[in-house]
Amino acid sequence: MSAYVSPWMDEELAMFREAARKFVASELAPHEERWRKQQRVDREAWRRAGAAGMLLTDIPQQYGGAGGTFAHEVVLVEELVRASAASFGAPVHSIVAHYILNHGTEAQKARWLPAMARGECIAAVAMTEPGAGSDLQGIKTRAVRDGDHYVINGTKTFISNGYNADLVCVVAQTDPTQRVAGFSLIMVETDGLPGYRVGRILEKLGQKGQDTCELFFDDCRVPAANLLGAIEGQGFYQLMQDLPYERTSIAVTAVAAIERALEITTAYAKERTVFGKALLKLQNTRFKLAEAKTVAHVARVFLDSCIQRLIAGELDAVTASMAKWWTTEMQCQVVDECLQLHGGYGYMLEYPICQMYADSRVQKIYGGANEIMKEIIARSL
Ligand SMILES: Cc1cc2nc3c(=O)[nH]c(=O)nc-3n(C[C@H](O)[C@H](O)[C@H](O)COP(=O)(O)OP(=O)(O)OC[C@H]3O[C@@H](n4cnc5c(N)ncnc54)[C@H](O)[C@@H]3O)c2cc1C
Numbered sequence: 317m318s319a320y321v322s323p324w325m326d327e328e329l330a331m332f333r334e335a336a337r338k339f340v341a342s343e344l345a346p347h348e349e350r351w352r353k354q355q356r357v358d359r360e361a362w363r364r365a366g367a368a369g370m371l372l373t374d375i376p377q378q379y380g381g382a383g384g385t386f387a388h389e390v391v392l393v394e395e396l397v398r399a400s401a402a403s404f405g406a407p408v409h410s411i412v413a414h415y416i417l418n419h420g421t422e423a424q425k426a427r428w429l430p431a432m433a434r435g436e437c438i439a440a441v442a443m444t445e446p447g448a449g450s451d452l453q454g455i456k457t458r459a460v461r462d463g464d465h466y467v468i469n470g471t472k473t474f475i476s477n478g479y480n481a482d483l484v485c486v487v488a489q490t491d492p493t494q495r496v497a498g499f500s501l502i503m504v505e506t507d508g509l510p511g512y513r514v515g516r517i518l519e520k521l522g523q524k525g526q527d528t529c530e531l532f533f534d535d536c537r538v539p540a541a542n543l544l545g546a547i548e549g550q551g552f553y554q555l556m557q558d559l560p561y562e563r564t565s566i567a568v569t570a571v572a573a574i575e576r577a578l579e580i581t582t583a584y585a586k587e588r589t590v591f592g593k594a595l596l597k598l599q600n601t602r603f604k605l606a607e608a609k610t611v612a613h614v615a616r617v618f619l620d621s622c623i624q625r626l627i628a629g630e631l632d633a634v635t636a637s638m639a640k641w642w643t644t645e646m647q648c649q650v651v652d653e654c655l656q657l658h659g660g661y662g663y664m665l666e667y668p669i670c671q672m673y674a675d676s677r678v679q680k681i682y683g684g685a686n687e688i689m690k691e692i693i694a695r696s697l
Contacts, residue, residue, distance in 0.1 A: 320613065322620045324387045324627065332388055336395040339368045344401040351403045351525035355517040356479050361404065366435025371406060372413050379417065380430030385627045390568050397572035400668050402675045403525025405477040407565045412439035412485050414561055415501065419545040419554045428483055440481035442472035442531055450688050453495060457533065459488035459502050461540065466502055468536040478529025479517050482506055490548045499551035501544040504536065511536040522674030560636035564622050566683045570643035571615045573672060574650045578608045580668055581654035601657055608650045615643050634696045641689035644679035651676045
């Protein structure tokens with residue numbers, strides 16, 4: 317393999333990788349099959365992750381986090397991909413933590429972040445609605461101020477961590493007379509909340525252990541103190557500011573998946589015999605894997621530059637959109653070609669490449685469809 321080492325790696329991160337690898341192998345991977353069948357991760361796994369220091373790794377210690385950088389999140393996601401532990405929804409949980417860290421009041425940070433770091437409070441973000449996905453300005457969920465509360469009405473769909481969520485960051489209209497400035501983020505604490513209902517866990521092509529749900533809000537009364545940042549009309553700006561974090565996080569999964577597909581397919585092609593010789597001896601196999609190795613390296617170097625710029629607070633929305641669309645496109649392409657090299661075995665779920673194929677597809681859709689990423693990039697031309 318190439319001797320390239322990510323420039324952001326250091327000794328402390330190498331030790332964290334070791335700990336993350338052990339945690340994933342002992343606490344997550346053994347349950348993965350069961351979680352896929354039950355369509356959700358056990359709540360207990362979240363508590364264990366919290367106790368092991370695997371949650372909110374890049375949130376300051378004063379708020380209960382591990383006080384690391386985005387590189388710690390990267391290491392954890394890479395280890396999840398490496399172990400085929402796609403069900404554990406830590407990336408979404410971290411995204412919500414950053415909304416709170418970057419835009420919340422001190423009281424809001426103190427209320428939610430430590431519990432999230434301990435895995436006692438599981439978080440979700442609810443933007444998408446049945447009639448509004450890419451076009452977020454079409455969001456219909458309303459939050460109407462009534463004394464010390466907001467009364468929320470609406471329906472959200474495709475919400476990751478939706479079944480388990482204790483805290484949902486809801487994008488709602490607080491002023492329908494405004495366009496972009498009419499939206500706010502309201503943190504909904506779901507435990508025992510009248511009018512809040514979680515729909516069935518949706519059946520998906522892949523990522524089957526992720527609890528992706530519809531959420532219903534029917535006259536839900538939420539304290540006005542749960543308005544993120546305490547000023548109405550900031551919702552879109554708050555979301556936009558944190559999009560590079562979310563999109564880089566998706567790209568991290570994509571590049572880790574490309575690297576893993578290459579690794580397992582190379583091993584398979586060395587072992588599998590066709591026409592009396594190793595599959596790897598055929599020129600098509602060698603060329604396909606040579607192409608995949610090139611893509612893996614180019615993607616890794618580009619991603620590493622995004623990671624470094626994100627840590628430095630310098631990653632712009634356009635570059636993050638490039639990383640999101642291109643790496644996920646490459647992920648789907650490489651995983652598909654690697655599956656092809658497995659022949660019929662590649663179509664069998666007991667071979668990891670099969671699961672990876674199913675899990676990959678959504679990467680081009682969520683976090684902003686890839687077409688939206690190209691729109692954002694095109695605006696900068
Ligand atoms: C497994 C999964 C998990 C998800 N998790 C979450 C979550 O946790 N929270 C959340 O809020 N949402 C979540 N989503 C929703 C996801 O972000 C949306 O599905 C996505 O933004 C696309 O919206 P849509 O499905 O309404 O598609 P639409 O907006 O209807 O778009 C359909 C297609 O039209 C094309 N298109 C749309 N707009 C344009 C354009 N301007 N130019 C060119 N082509 C365009 C694209 O190909 C797009 O895929 C999740 C979705 C899935 C499948």
